[in-house]
Amino acid sequence: MNDSTIVTDSVKRFKWVGTRPIRPDGVPKVTGRAMYGADLKLPGMLYGKILRSPHAHAKILKIDTTKAAKLPGVKAIVTASDLPEQKNEFIGPERVAVNFWHVTRNILAREKALYEGHAIVGIAATSASIAEEAASLIEVTYEVLPHVIDVDEAMKPGAPLLFEDMIPRGLTEPNPKPSNISKRLEFSMGDIEKGFAAADVVLEKEFTTAAVHQGYIEPHACVAKMEADGQGEIWSSSQGHFQMRALTAKILGCKIGDLRVTPAEIGGGFGGKTVTYLEPVAALLSRKSGLPVRLQMTREDVFKGTGPTSGSSMWAKVGVKKDGTIVAADAVFKFQAGAFPGSPVMNACLCAYSPYDIANARAVGYDVVSNRPKSAAYRAPGAPIGHFAVECVIDMCAKAIGMDPLELRIKNVASIGVPTIAGPKHAHAGFMETLQALKAHPAYANPPTGPNQGRGVACGYWFNGGGESSATMQVNADGTVLVATGSPDIGGSRASMAIMAAETLGVDYNQVRAIVADTGTVGYTHVTGGSRVTFATGMAVVDATKAVIKDVCRRAAMIWDVDPEGVIWEDGFAKPAGANVGDFKPMSLAEIAGKAAATGGPITASAGVNAGAQAPGFGAHFVDVEIDPETGHCTILKYVAAQDVGRAIHPSYVEGQIQGGVVQGIGWALNEEYIYNAKGLLDNAGFLDYRCPVASDMPMIDTILVEVPNPVHPYGAKGVGEVNICPPMAAIANAIESAIKTRMTHLPMSPPRVLAALDGGK
Amino acid sequence: MTATVTFTSGFARKYTNGVREFEVEATNLRGVLREMEKLFPGLGHTLEEETNVAINGELHETGYFQAVPPGAEVFFIPRIEGG
Numbered sequence: 001m002n003d004s005t006i007v008t009d010s011v012k013r014f015k016w017v018g019t020r021p022i023r024p025d026g027v028p029k030v031t032g033r034a035m036y037g038a039d040l041k042l043p044g045m046l047y048g049k050i051l052r053s054p055h056a057h058a059k060i061l062k063i064d065t066t067k068a069a070k071l072p073g074v075k076a077i078v079t080a081s082d083l084p085e086q087k088n089e090f091i092g093p094e095r096v097a098v099n100f101w102h103v104t105r106n107i108l109a110r111e112k113a114l115y116e117g118h119a120i121v122g123i124a125a126t127s128a129s130i131a132e133e134a135a136s137l138i139e140v141t142y143e144v145l146p147h148v149i150d151v152d153e154a155m156k157p158g159a160p161l162l163f164e165d166m167i168p169r170g171l172t173e174p175n176p177k178p179s180n181i182s183k184r185l186e187f188s189m190g191d192i193e194k195g196f197a198a199a200d201v202v203l204e205k206e207f208t209t210a211a212v213h214q215g216y217i218e219p220h221a222c223v224a225k226m227e228a229d230g231q232g233e234i235w236s237s238s239q240g241h242f243q244m245r246a247l248t249a250k251i252l253g254c255k256i257g258d259l260r261v262t263p264a265e266i267g268g269g270f271g272g273k274t275v276t277y278l279e280p281v282a283a284l285l286s287r288k289s290g291l292p293v294r295l296q297m298t299r300e301d302v303f304k305g306t307g308p309t310s311g312s313s314m315w316a317k318v319g320v321k322k323d324g325t326i327v328a329a330d331a332v333f334k335f336q337a338g339a340f341p342g343s344p345v346m347n348a349c350l351c352a353y354s355p356y357d358i359a360n361a362r363a364v365g366y367d368v369v370s371n372r373p374k375s376a377a378y379r380a381p382g383a384p385i386g387h388f389a390v391e392c393v394i395d396m397c398a399k400a401i402g403m404d405p406l407e408l409r410i411k412n413v414a415s416i417g418v419p420t421i422a423g424p425k426h427a428h429a430g431f432m433e434t435l436q437a438l439k440a441h442p443a444y445a446n447p448p449t450g451p452n453q454g455r456g457v458a459c460g461y462w463f464n465g466g467g468e469s470s471a472t473m474q475v476n477a478d479g480t481v482l483v484a485t486g487s488p489d490i491g492g493s494r495a496s497m498a499i500m501a502a503e504t505l506g507v508d509y510n511q512v513r514a515i516v517a518d519t520g521t522v523g524y525t526h527v528t529g530g531s532r533v534t535f536a537t538g539m540a541v542v543d544a545t546k547a548v549i550k551d552v553c554r555r556a557a558m559i560w561d562v563d564p565e566g567v568i569w570e571d572g573f574a575k576p577a578g579a580n581v582g583d584f585k586p587m588s589l590a591e592i593a594g595k596a597a598a599t600g601g602p603i604t605a606s607a608g609v610n611a612g613a614q615a616p617g618f619g620a621h622f623v624d625v626e627i628d629p630e631t632g633h634c635t636i637l638k639y640v641a642a643q644d645v646g647r648a649i650h651p652s653y654v655e656g657q658i659q660g661g662v663v664q665g666i667g668w669a670l671n672e673e674y675i676y677n678a679k680g681l682l683d684n685a686g687f688l689d690y691r692c693p694v695a696s697d698m699p700m701i702d703t704i705l706v707e708v709p710n711p712v713h714p715y716g717a718k719g720v721g722e723v724n725i726c727p728p729m730a731a732i733a734n735a736i737e738s739a740i741k742t743r744m745t746h747l748p749m750s751p752p753r754v755l756a757a758l759d760g761g762k
Numbered sequence: 763m764t765a766t767v768t769f770t771s772g773f774a775r776k777y778t779n780g781v782r783e784f785e786v787e788a789t790n791l792r793g794v795l796r797e798m799e800k801l802f803p804g805l806g807h808t809l810e811e812e813t814n815v816a817i818n819g820e821l822h823e824t825g826y827f828q829a830v831p832p833g834a835e836v837f838f839i840p841r842i843e844g845g
Binding site: 346350425427428468 | 768769770771772816818819820821822823825827828835837839840
């Protein structure tokens with residue numbers, strides 16, 4: 001991690017906000033003491049195993065568990081028939097609409113196996129090896145069906161249908177037939193034809209991207225313990241234990257209040273751990289056996305049975321004037337949803353043009369099922385894919401009119417008041433400042449000049465999230481402070497929460513301990529996702545802290561025998577509000593806490609918020625690459641990422657978020673892909689063959705933290721976790737084009753593909 | 763106090779016979795939902811369950827408590843979920 005450039009116009013100085021204290025979760029992690037999902041062992045605990053489909057698409061004719069059930073040590077076997085049926089209806093908002101008829105079938109298949117790795121049977125036994133052996137004794141009779149993997153193939157009439165009765169939503173044609181197209185979306189503004197007619201240059205291109213996995217290091221794991229009275233406890237590694245509780249209760253058909261979920265330490269999620277796979281099965285096995293059950297995935301299970309983000313097939317068209325004004329843009333995004341509807345295609349439609357002021361624009365999206373694992377959220381879900389297509393065509397336009405690609409973007413910045421394609425106008429600045437900061441980076445003036453070297457620029461936009469969060473603060477007898485929130489800590493939120501609490505309370509950071517509390521200890525908190533935690537949960541922490549301040553001032557007034565209004569809180573001390581109140585020595589938090597019993601009992605406060613008015617994230621990157629013409633290998637020579645971060649509460653974590661997003665984007669750009677064989681089976685379900693970038697692949701990624709504070713947040717915070725993955729794929733494609741004068745249109749741009757492009761170009 | 767309520771074209775096609783803009787009297791989002799419910803029974807509930815809202819461009823969850831300033835532009839959009 002580097003000390004980044006911080007670009008700020010802030011004159012407000014803070015004692016803790018903006019500093020880099022040591023992370024509170026560091027020591028347990030580096031000493032191996034942190035408890036992840038698979039680390040918990042309870043007395044009498046059973047070991048679970050999921051039997052998965054070996055076929056891409058097959059009817060399940062019969063499941064015979066007789067032999068497995070007789071194996072000594074086997075304590076429970078469950079199939080979908082042990083789960084209540086769910087209604088086939090979409091519930092909730094369109095993008096995140098949940099159909100529990102689908103969800104329950106993804107957790108345990110019913111009529112059909114829809115992808116290789118689809119969970120079929122759950123087994124619990126006294127040892128992992130017995131569970132493994134039992135799985136081998138289960139006889140599943142399948143009728144193998146034709147499969148379809150590719151999104152364009154899945155959309156064709158006559159393609160094998162995953163759901164024979166699925167009628168596409170949103171099509172304009174009358175009486176649409178059953179299809180793998182789950183829905184069509186369209187957003188538009190202005191007059192698209194008129195816009196293109198006014199352009200001097202109109203360029204278009206087709207693109208495809210491979211499905212890529214979030215690549216979290218820790219596989220999914222949980223332990224469930226269900227009691228005879230129906231009450232249960234689950235320990236699970238997820239991005240939202242309240243979400244896991246609600247989904248598990250719904251799938252099991254029990255009350256939310258019957259379950260208590262404790263968050264384990266989490267080894268990465270990136271969106272992929274907002275989904276439940278194991279918890280309902282573990283709970284079912286525990287309920288059936290009467291014993292605690294641990295279920296954990298192997299890496300192969302993770303690749304085959306959990307959601308990557310969508311692969312895609314896209315077309316984008318952009319029209320510009322000679323002076324660089326973008327006058328029109330059009331795009332079609334076709335996204336793989338996996339085996340069940342629900343790709344993030346809407347986000348691609350809504351984000352692709354949002355950094356820019358484009359008067360005439362249209363985005364059409366298709367959500368398409370195919371015989372792949374159900375797609376799951378991945379860092380700014382959908383947005384990076386759409387940006388890849390549109391940012392590449394914008395680069396083509398810049399090159400066509402001979403304009404610097406960064407200057408072209410500066411010319412078209414969407415400032416406050418400019419409408420987005422969804423309709424609302426931009427309410428926050430930050431993009432112009434980000435572009436200017438990138439342009440001012442010393443390296444920008446020195447593009448690479450060697451043979452087969454080139455530079456690429458690209459940008460990104462992400463909404464960022466707000467929503468519901470809770471926090472509780474307790475002041476201990478010695479004046480130390482506990483901050484409990486319901487947000488699993490993936491990106492360093494415990495440090496950020498402690499910093500904001502310490503800053504608000506005026507005490508030393510080391511006096512504050514932040515924890516992630518279970519569903520029985522703190523109020524409802526939405527998932528750690530959408531770059532929402534520092535913003536929304538941070539607001540809850542500040543609110544709880546302010547409530548504590550009000551309480552301790554009241555207690556100080558009681559001790560001093562003055563009116564509560566006569567006490568103020570300043571720099572961690574209660575002080576008389578003025579000379580007329582009296583001559584009292586300021587009281588510390590520890591002194592007031594020491595008299596807690598006498599002044600009313602424990603000092604504690606809770607707060608719940610539904611945080612809104614979050615500001616979006618803007619990112620602008622440039623990358624320098626060199627292509628080896630003999631191998632097609634792309635070396636990243638230099639990478640610089642500028643991002644509007646609002647205010648960096650803990651700059652090291654913010655830099656880490658940016659660098660992490662860039663690294664994942666580089667992997668997406670150059671190497672990562674799901675490779676299916678002719679049978680529809682995944683050929684590279686492991687990190688040996690699914691090539692994630694490693695440290696030796698990476699140069700130092702320079703980060704520029706552009707601080708344009710969000711005035712709604714007490715410390716100006718904006719979400720910083722996602723927008724950084726939006727630009728890299730297009731930036732690298734644009735750099736490769738600069739280097740070898742060949743436009744790569746398929747991700748990943750792996751060495752064989754670059755080599756083929758070079759050969760084709762000769 | 764009057765606010766302008768706007769829907770996306772797709773949403774309007776589905777719920778408001780294609781009409782995208784409405785003028786309503788409300789001081790908070792509860793009032794907006796109530797007025798839309800009067801015009802299209804069931805729409806208030808749909809908006810509450812299925813949309814986010816941008817009030818003068820600022821994104822919020824569709825909560826009753828959100829203040830709607832005079833002359834505000836209230837834009838209901840599909841709800842977004844991140845990773």
